[in-house]
Amino acid sequence: MTARNSAAAQAATMRANARRGVWQRLLAALGVRTDRVRRADAVAARWEHGAAGEAETARLVAALGSQGWVIRHDLRMPGSRANLDHLLVSPCGTAVVVLDSKHWHRGRTTMLRNRRVFCGIEDRQWQVDAVARYAARVSRTLDLPGVVVWPLLVIHGSPIAGGRLEAQASDWDGVVHVLGPARLVPTLAAAPKVHDPARAAAVAARVDRVLTPYIPGPRRVR
Template sequence: MTAGRSAAVRAAQLRASARRSWWQRLLALLGIRTAHARRTAHAAARWAHGAEGEAHTARLLAPLQAAGWHLRHDLALPKSRANLDHVLISPCGTAIVVLDTKHWHRGKPTHLLGGHVHCGTDDRHSQVEAVARYAHRVATLLGLPAGQVAPLLVIHGSPITGGRLEAHTPHGLVHVLGTDGLLPTLHAAPHGRPNARAAARLAARVDQHFRPYQQ
């Protein structure tokens, strides 16, 4: 599955719904934007930004394949409406990174306040907790210890105060990074010795349990 595809599809669906009725099309031709049209356009823009961010993250991650990483993008989380933006299988074949991409306001710094991750004054900790839940669910489905599946949040746009954050959640620690810190963090993460066969076997298990996301 191409990174960001499901988010791009959702943006297109929202834009299409805004043009569905003859009345909506007439208002658009007349240059009149109703409150509903504005809300729909705003939601479509958010999904489109999300798709761009996921595609950008995938491009950043692509060089890891030469080092033995297996990369998967836009996977469905079983028995959930959620999707996994990126799943990374380490070269050692014993660790997985569940990585979520967010595109937050460029003019608002991301920081910790009272133990919660904020973008400017907006509390975004629920999104941090979500990626921790996803990682926990991945570990459960694959029968892996929770410590072998690491949740990671990469932020596009908003600058990260201090370069990176460590956010605590009920399902464990989540590292919150900007795009500049993504590859250095993954390269520096402790892994065992590369084992191409073990990595391929773990990637096959991921493919068995997590199918490409469909709207």
């Protein structure tokens, strides 16, 4: 499945909406940025920053397709307005990886401190908890006995202390792996010990039935 990038689309929509209307278009033509446009551009820039990380992750995991992995991008979170950045079905058909991409400050190290994930001095544990919630919801939605769902966070930009972290999350009985892009594909490629194409295809078919493509709704900038 070709990667769609809803973050980039959302950023473009924000910029366009802020410039909608005759007066706004006239000001834009004159090179004038109103407060509304400046606010929209600031928010859109953050979305574009995240979109760059998602696009890079999609490029990296594409290599796993030739190894039997089934790869999906930008799926709607069941019962939520959120989206799943990436979802992968292992070649053995016994694991589903819920993969969230982040782009954090490259001048700050990501580390564990008091069992919480920090990027420099910023507490980012809430993003670890979020991907764990996504994994739990995906597991309930798929409802496939014998299939384990793994939450994984890939961090672009910020270096990770020790190369990788094994974090804990609230209401998640297991580990949330936090990796840099260099560790992502080798870690996943090493995971399956056997291949079961029929079982993997059945899991992928279930994913396609219950997890639909994400279509972002309009966002207003006041």
